[in-house]
Amino acid sequence: MAPPPGLYSGTSTLALVARASAFGLGLIYGNIKLKALKIKKNSQIKAEAKAHH
Template identity: 65%
Template structure:
């Protein structure tokens, strides 16, 4: 999804900061989501429900 070079070059410091910030937020979000999924997978209700199937 590349935009024409005239509209957005992606080389400004603001663009680099925004990209780095979005990447960092994605890492934090992904890590938190994995922790929640692992925690819920170990909860007794989930284990009990899986045992019935």
């Protein structure tokens, strides 16, 4: 399944730049999301530990 020719055919510079920046933003967003989830998880564990003592 080849993409239709045009702006986002993968050959134009704009398409490559758009794809690269979307990929980069996705990585950054994913990283932040993971860190936020880890922090949330850790604080929940700490809260539960305090509740048990």
